[in-house]
Amino acid sequence: MARPHKSRKISNPPKMVGFKPYGMPMCKIDPVILKLEEYESIRLVNYDKLPQDQAAIRMNVSRPTFTRIYNNALEQIAKAFIEGKAIEIEGGNYEMDKEWYRCRKCFKLIEGLENHTKCKNCTLYGENELIKLN
Ligand SMILES: [Zn+2]
Missing domain, CATH: 1.10.10 (Arc Repressor Mutant, subunit A)
Incomplete structure (x- = not known):
């Protein structure tokens, strides 16, 4: 193999x-x-x-x-x-050495687990609005 x-x-x-x-x-x-x-x-x-x-x-x-x-x-x-x-x-x-999420609306990259529930730019929440990248 x-x-x-x-x-x-x-x-x-x-x-x-x-x-x-x-x-x-x-x-x-x-x-x-x-x-x-x-x-x-x-x-x-x-x-x-x-x-x-x-x-x-x-x-x-x-x-x-x-x-x-x-x-x-x-x-x-x-x-x-x-x-x-x-x-x-x-x-x-x-x-990737960290977990990354991307806001579905403003495309801001959000780093790490502790921040992943909210986009600070447009205050979107949760799994549906933040796309997990890795
Ligand atoms: Zn956003």
Whole structure:
């Protein structure tokens, strides 16, 4: 039996489920898929400005594995950008170090169990209005 890949650590999930290019009505047909660990690699390197070796440590993967994830993320984003395709951010092989919820109304990310019953932005309550992300 093949050994399952070790999960990659993600500390911040995305606010959105994907992206759509402007002025491309058919863009959701055949979207580009960006895995959550690919999203996280872009966040760490290009948003938080971490060197790749530190980003690899944050995600609990080797440097070569990180580079592979990161390069694949860039490739997927470039493909969407050039071909005018939507990006869906989903799936992958990851674990989050905290529980995350997203408000169904304002899309605010809410961290941890103690806060999960209420969105402070729009005071929505409960399981129906807050979506559990992991
Ligand atoms: Zn809200």
